[in-house]
Amino acid sequence: MGGVTRRWWLLASFGAPLAWGLAPQVVRVRLDGDDLRVTPVQFHFLTGKSLEKLKDGFSMVFLAQLSASGELNEPAMKRAVDRFIVSYDIWEEKFAVTQTGNERAKAVNLSAPAAEAWCLDHLALGIAGLAADKPFWIRLELRAEDPRDQAVVVGESGLNLTRLIEVFSNPARAQQMRWEAVAGPMRLTDLKRERRSSRSG
Amino acid sequence: MKFGLISLLISGISLWGGNQQPLLQPIEYNVNSRYTVESIDVSPEIESRISRGLKHDLQILIGQKLNPTALNDLARRMRDELKVRTVSQKLLRGTAPEHVRVVMEVAHKRGEFDLSVPRLLYNSSQGWTGGVDATAVMGNHAITAGLLSNNEDLAERYTGVRARYEDRRLGNDRLRFQFDFASYHDQWSPTASANPAGGSLGLYRSRQSFEPVATVALNKELSFSFGAGFQRFDPELRSAHTQSANAAITALRYQGRFEGWGADQQELEAGYSLRAGTKFLNSDLAYVRHRWMLRYSFTKGRQTVSDQFIAGLATGQAPLFERYVLGTGTMLRGWDKDDLDPRGGSRMVYNSLEYRYSVVDVFYETGAIWDSGQDLGIHHSVGVGLRKNSFLIAMAFPVKGGRATPVFLVGLNY
Numbered sequence: 201m202g203g204v205t206r207r208w209w210l211l212a213s214f215g216a217p218l219a220w221g222l223a224p225q226v227v228r229v230r231l232d233g234d235d236l237r238v239t240p241v242q243f244h245f246l247t248g249k250s251l252e253k254l255k256d257g258f259s260m261v262f263l264a265q266l267s268a269s270g271e272l273n274e275p276a277m278k279r280a281v282d283r284f285i286v287s288y289d290i291w292e293e294k295f296a297v298t299q300t301g302n303e304r305a306k307a308v309n310l311s312a313p314a315a316e317a318w319c320l321d322h323l324a325l326g327i328a329g330l331a332a333d334k335p336f337w338i339r340l341e342l343r344a345e346d347p348r349d350q351a352v353v354v355g356e357s358g359l360n361l362t363r364l365i366e367v368f369s370n371p372a373r374a375q376q377m378r379w380e381a382v383a384g385p386m387r388l389t390d391l392k393r394e395r396r397s398s399r400s401g
Numbered sequence: 402m403k404f405g406l407i408s409l410l411i412s413g414i415s416l417w418g419g420n421q422q423p424l425l426q427p428i429e430y431n432v433n434s435r436y437t438v439e440s441i442d443v444s445p446e447i448e449s450r451i452s453r454g455l456k457h458d459l460q461i462l463i464g465q466k467l468n469p470t471a472l473n474d475l476a477r478r479m480r481d482e483l484k485v486r487t488v489s490q491k492l493l494r495g496t497a498p499e500h501v502r503v504v505m506e507v508a509h510k511r512g513e514f515d516l517s518v519p520r521l522l523y524n525s526s527q528g529w530t531g532g533v534d535a536t537a538v539m540g541n542h543a544i545t546a547g548l549l550s551n552n553e554d555l556a557e558r559y560t561g562v563r564a565r566y567e568d569r570r571l572g573n574d575r576l577r578f579q580f581d582f583a584s585y586h587d588q589w590s591p592t593a594s595a596n597p598a599g600g601s602l603g604l605y606r607s608r609q610s611f612e613p614v615a616t617v618a619l620n621k622e623l624s625f626s627f628g629a630g631f632q633r634f635d636p637e638l639r640s641a642h643t644q645s646a647n648a649a650i651t652a653l654r655y656q657g658r659f660e661g662w663g664a665d666q667q668e669l670e671a672g673y674s675l676r677a678g679t680k681f682l683n684s685d686l687a688y689v690r691h692r693w694m695l696r697y698s699f700t701k702g703r704q705t706v707s708d709q710f711i712a713g714l715a716t717g718q719a720p721l722f723e724r725y726v727l728g729t730g731t732m733l734r735g736w737d738k739d740d741l742d743p744r745g746g747s748r749m750v751y752n753s754l755e756y757r758y759s760v761v762d763v764f765y766e767t768g769a770i771w772d773s774g775q776d777l778g779i780h781h782s783v784g785v786g787l788r789k790n791s792f793l794i795a796m797a798f799p800v801k802g803g804r805a806t807p808v809f810l811v812g813l814n815y
Binding site: 288291298 | 430431432433436469489490491492494498499501
């Protein structure tokens with residue numbers, strides 16, 4: 201395989217989900233300090249049923265996992281998981297998002313795309329352990345939390361990350377809403393390092 | 402045994418108190434939690450079918466900041482009580498700024514089948530009362546069949562089968578129709594068998610009833626029912642002929658809620674029902690049975706004070722199943738109905754004053770049951786218990802001279 205250019209992996213980002221027969225959800229991967237983060241290019245989870253439920257005034261919980269693997273079908277080498285609670289202000293007609301994982305942050309008065317971007321922006325995968333010149337794939341998975349999962353992943357002391365990883369190791373339930381995007385292959389050396397951003401919340 | 406029951410009650414209080422989820426706990430994650438609940442809208446059809454406890458808990462949320470967890474819990478209880486698959490919720494903007502309206506709707510599926518236990522009670526002086534129902538719902542039509550053994554509502558224990566057809570929307574949302582059929586075998590306590598009352602009327606060993614009734618919702622608070630009840634019963638004396646007690650039925654029911662300042666809630670419920678056995682309906686027995694009911698409750702936060710008054714009067718040749726009883730698991734708790742009037746009375750007054758803080762229930766009840774020409778003997782009882790959703794556990798004590806044995810009650814949907 202020749203040099204993996206940014207154009208190549210961007211193209212692959214568009215192509216891979218189609219090849220997998222999934223909805224064409226597309227994200228862009230970027231290097232932010234010592235973390236990999238994703239930006240939604242064409243990735244929407246505040247649509248359809250989930251948006252309908254939010255506009256009825258009730259919150260929705262989304263479980264998110266960002267993982268890196270050497271090959272498409274290989275187990276993940278590294279992963280980051282988090283849990284986001286989204287609600288829709290029926291008076292202001294804006295979204296509010298709360299991150300409930302290791303990091304706790306909150307944002308209000310967001311549009312739907314901004315709320316989606318905020319969630320993804322707060323999901324960071326550390327690059328420690330990833331070889332700079334070795335290609336890898338990035339997979340983003342989001343699931344609407346099933347009440348049965350809630351009992352497992354949220355304990356008295358807060359979010360249990362180990363349990364959350366176990367949730368993602370099992371297939372989603374039949375009725376469970378889920379979204380997925382894959383990007384790659386890419387190498388760290390091909391990713392332009394962005395200046396570490398300061399996040400609100 | 403008595404001390405065991407008291408210990409169980411006390412340990413129940415401590416355990417329950419410890420595990421209880423605060424109903425009004427603020428949920429910071431839903432941005433709408435900062436808004437105040439202006440109203441909770443449920444259709445009159447739903448409202449008339451949910452328990453008083455559930456209505457009370459819905460009312461508590463009005464005037465409070467939105468609590469989605471509590472609403473989810475109530476929707477789940479509503480689903481269980483109505484025996485439907487889904488109760489959906491929706492928030493709408495209120496009429497005032499920063500206020501929201503909650504709309505709760507039942508999503509009827511094209512076809513549903515459900516098994517349920519509509520009532521279950523253990524009364525340490527009278528034993529078990531319980532039943533199981535199977536309901537099939539198709540659109541607005543519901544068919545229920547069930548088995549029942551009841552030693553609470555009448556002087557005798559009656560055991561048998563019952564069935565109901567219900568059209569929940571006869572032409573329009575305001576009109577409902579139901580047809581009840583029941584066939585019971587009746588068992589009398591030795592005290593009732595030995596104490597003739599009610600004139601020449603005797604005991605019966607079995608009875609069947611057919612009861613078509615239509616209900617019109619005159620408005621959100623007021624409904625009117627009318628119909629007929631056809632009852633046929635076989636006297637215990639096998640040589641006697643089957644008798645019929647066919648009656649015209651009417652009932653008027655009012656239920657209103659009033660919001661006070663802040664989180665105060667008041668509820669007023671009143672009802673009157675009349676059953677008139679008449680030769681016009683080919684009845685062997687001519688009688689009139691009146692029943693009045695008035696209930697008022699005041700809720701502030703987690704505290705509720707309520708008072709319920711019920712009076713009944715039966716004149717003419719009312720059969721024993723149309724007579725009144727006190728000393729059950731719901732009326733004049735603590736007394737034994739066999740001690741008060743083993744075959745029921747034709748006149749009855751009853752009052753229950755109840756104070757509830759969260760799940761803890763304290764009550765004082767008083768009542769009298771008698772027949773024409775008898776002296777009015779007023780009886781009192783007090784009790785304490787725990788009520789959580791549809792579950793009740795209580796200890797009731799009759800107030801009387803000498804040795805008073807407490808009655809232990811535990812049940813569902815009482």
